[in-house]
Amino acid sequence: MSQQSPGTAGSPNALRVSALWRYPVKSMIGEPLELARLDPDGMRGDRVWAVRDEEGDFIADARRNPVLLGLRPRYLRPVSAADPVPPVEITLQDGRVVRSTDADVHHELGRVLGRPATLRSRRPASDEAYYRRLPPEDGDWVRFLEELFGVDTGAEVPDLNLFPDALWTNQTMPGTHHDAFPLHVLTDRSLESLRKLSPGSDVDVRRFRPNVFISVPDEIEGDFPERAWTGRDLHIGTAVLRIEGECPRCVMISHPLPDAELAADRGLLRTVHAKAGHNVGMYASVVSPGVLGVDDTVEVREPRVEAPDAGE
Numbered sequence: 001m002s003q004q005s006p007g008t009a010g011s012p013n014a015l016r017v018s019a020l021w022r023y024p025v026k027s028m029i030g031e032p033l034e035l036a037r038l039d040p041d042g043m044r045g046d047r048v049w050a051v052r053d054e055e056g057d058f059i060a061d062a063r064r065n066p067v068l069l070g071l072r073p074r075y076l077r078p079v080s081a082a083d084p085v086p087p088v089e090i091t092l093q094d095g096r097v098v099r100s101t102d103a104d105v106h107h108e109l110g111r112v113l114g115r116p117a118t119l120r121s122r123r124p125a126s127d128e129a130y131y132r133r134l135p136p137e138d139g140d141w142v143r144f145l146e147e148l149f150g151v152d153t154g155a156e157v158p159d160l161n162l163f164p165d166a167l168w169t170n171q172t173m174p175g176t177h178h179d180a181f182p183l184h185v186l187t188d189r190s191l192e193s194l195r196k197l198s199p200g201s202d203v204d205v206r207r208f209r210p211n212v213f214i215s216v217p218d219e220i221e222g223d224f225p226e227r228a229w230t231g232r233d234l235h236i237g238t239a240v241l242r243i244e245g246e247c248p249r250c251v252m253i254s255h256p257l258p259d260a261e262l263a264a265d266r267g268l269l270r271t272v273h274a275k276a277g278h279n280v281g282m283y284a285s286v287v288s289p290g291v292l293g294v295d296d297t298v299e300v301r302e303p304r305v306e307a308p309d310a311g312e
Contacts, residue, residue, distance in 0.1 A: 015298035019213040024073040026050040027062035042182025045079035066255040125175030158248035158278035181283035186210035193223035198271035238290030246279035
């Protein structure tokens with residue numbers, strides 16, 4: 001891969017990519033990138049691995065297991081089309097290192113979670129048992145959602161109509177470790193707005209775990225400008241993303257991030273629910289695979305409408 005994406009030229013007042021991240025293991029610390037390749041199913045190398053709670057029989061995440069946010073993974077080989085699932089190395093909070101190829105990796109991660117666990121790479125969508133979401137033990141879905149989003153009543157739960165129906169029966173989208181859509185897009189303007197709304201909070205981008213972080217020039221108005229991009233395409237480098245809708249925020253943004261020295265902050269979550277309409281950042285999918293890079297210009301366009309075939 002070249003050291004420069006084809007999309008770096010343009011106006012100094014344009015929207016630009018200021019950072020890129022992928023997350024080799026779901027819910028663990030992200031890996032900053034200068035260049036990223038988008039495949040049809042998302043950013044190459046993103047959330048290829050996950051920890052599975054074998055006692056609970058589900059894919060673990062930091063919403064219920066915030067300790068995962070203190071673990072730092074890295075690939076031992078470059079991710080490529082020929083090698084889409086390379087082994088990973090994980091640095092634990094005590095400094096010890098385990099690898100996916102180690103015989104005791106599952107035991108070590110189980111010690112971290114405090115219950116039996118395994119490190120697993122993503123499975124085919126047909127593996128229903130791997131992805132399935134078990135109902136709450138007490139069968140109370142309302143209370144499950146209240147705890148997930150950190151709200152007091154079911155009436156305060158964000159609108160979840162954007163989420164695919166498959167997520168009611170699966171922990172992640174089958175065939176992936178994505179919670180809903182393959183990409184998350186966020187702007188620096190949204191974080192600036194949150195800092196004004198929640199002045200006592202440390203509003204750090206790492207709390208929100210975007211894949212694509214975009215800087216917004218002063219000429220563009222709005223406290224959360226990416227909300228206006230719903231249904232539109234972002235052309236970045238040689239790739240095209242489709243903005244699908246807003247991202248409801250759950251308790252995960254309030255958990256401590258030891259690596260970043262960020263403390264727990266439930267006040268930030270309350271602010272997001274009460275003053276930002278529950279949502280920060282946008283979900284996106286891939287329209288056209290390609291390469292994008294830090295400092296690339298971002299062009300927001302209406303989706304191209306394909307002309308019907310002659311004779312139809």
